[in-house]
Amino acid sequence: MAKVELCDVTKIIRKRTIIDHVSLSFPAGQVSGLRGVNGSGKTMLMRLVAGLILPTEGQVFIDGKQLHRELSFPPSIGALIENPAFLDGYSGRDNLKLLADIQGKIGEREIDEILQTVGLAGAGKKKYRRYSLGMKQRLGIAAAVMERPEIVLLDEPTNALDSEGVEMVRQLVKQEKERGAAVIIACHEWETLKLLSDVVHVIENGRITESIQREDFS
C-alpha cells in the first residue's frame, strides 16, 4: 500500500476544474516530482495531499485511511507549500521552536542541527523579518523536514536559492528518501526535477498527462 494514494480525485473551485480525475500513488522511500507550468495544478495537488483542501470527488488515502473521513490531516507531514510563512517578530530559531513545541517530537539540538543543514546556523537568532528571500526559503525547508515526517511536501523548493542552496535541497531530499519518507516535490523546472526525483508526473490543466520513471529521463 502506498503511503499516499489519490483515487480519481477531482477538485472544482468556482465552477473551474482545478484537478481533473487524478489517480496517483506516492510510496514511502521515493521522491515523486510534479512537473507543470504555473497554474497547472501542482500546488493544488499538494494541498489535497496535505488535507488543506477537500476533494470535490474522489478520495485521498494516507496509509489506507481516508482523509476528511478517518483523518483531518496526515498524521506525520511536513510541508512547504507556496511561500514560507513565519512570525516576523521572532527569530528563525524561535519560529522553528514554536512549531516544534506543538508536537514535542524534537528538541533544541535537532533545531540547531537543521539550521546548520539548511545553512542558517549563523542567522538563527536574526529576526525573520530581516531574512532575505533565500533565507526564508531555507527556513521553510527546515520547518518541513525538521521533525522527520513520513510525508514531505516541497513546493518549488529551489525558489530564490543559489547554487549552494540547490545542492543543499538535493542532499536533503536524498536524506529524506533514504529515511523512508514519501517526498513529493512540485517544480516547473525540468532540470531540478531530474536531479531530485525517482519519478516525475507531468500535470497539465489539472490532469496527469504522463509519468516518467528515472531511467527514462532525457
Add this chain to the structure above:
Amino acid sequence: MLFFVILFACVDLLLNGRGDGTIETLIPTFTDYIFYLFAGKTKFVPMPGVYFDFPALWTLFLALCFYLTLPYPLRELTGVGKNILLRTQSRSGWYLSKCIWVICCIALVFCMLFGVAALFTLLTGGSFTDTVSARAAQIAAVDGFFTTLDTPDFGRYLLLPPLMLIALSLWQLTLSLLLRPVVSFLLSVAELLAAAFYMNRFIPGNYLMFLRAEPFETGGMNLPESCLLALGLALSAVIAGVLLFRRYDILPKE
C-alpha cells in the same frame, strides 16, 4: 484608533455637560461615560419633518471593534497557521482558538474602555456608581429623550455590550468563512445601521444601544432576554463555525 474614539466620547460628554448658568455642569458618573458611548439612538419614528440621524459615535466605535477582529484569523490561516494546523491535526481546535482570540480582543477593548472611563471619573471628581444621570441620558439622546430622573441600578446593563459584541464578532468570524472577510464586515456594519433605524428584537444591534433598553424605552430590551440572546448567538456562531471549518478549503484569499 479605538482608544481615541473612547477618549473623544468621554471628552464630548464633558463638553456637552457644561453648565450655562441655568443648568449645572454635569459631573458624569463612571456609568455615564460608558452609557454615552453605547447610548445609540432612541427609537426612530418616521414622521413628516423628522429625519433619521444615525448615531455616528456608536456606529464608529462598534465598526472599529468589528474591524479589529476581522483580518487576523484568516491571514494567520493562510500564513504560519497552515504549519500550526498540520501539527495540531485539528481543524476544530484551530477554529476554537480563534474564537477565544476574538473573545480576548473584545475583552481587552472593554478593559480599555472601563479604564479610560475610570480615569475620567477620578479626574473630574465623579462617582463610581451604577447610576445614569438624567442629564447624561438627555445629552446622549440628543433630541429624542427627556427625563429629570436619574436611572439607578444600571450597572448590570454594562454586561450587555461586551456579551453582544462578542456574539456578533463571532458571527462575523463564521461568516468570513462563507463570504469574503470584507463582505462579512460590511454585513456587520449594515446590521448596526439597520438596528439604528429599526427598533426590533430580531436585530441584535438593538441590544447594543442603551437607549433601547427597558429602563429608557417602554417595551425595550430587557436584561435577562438580552443576555440569553447574546449567549445563544455566541454559541451558535461557534458551533456553525466549527462545522463550516471542517469543510473549508484553506486557500489564499484577498
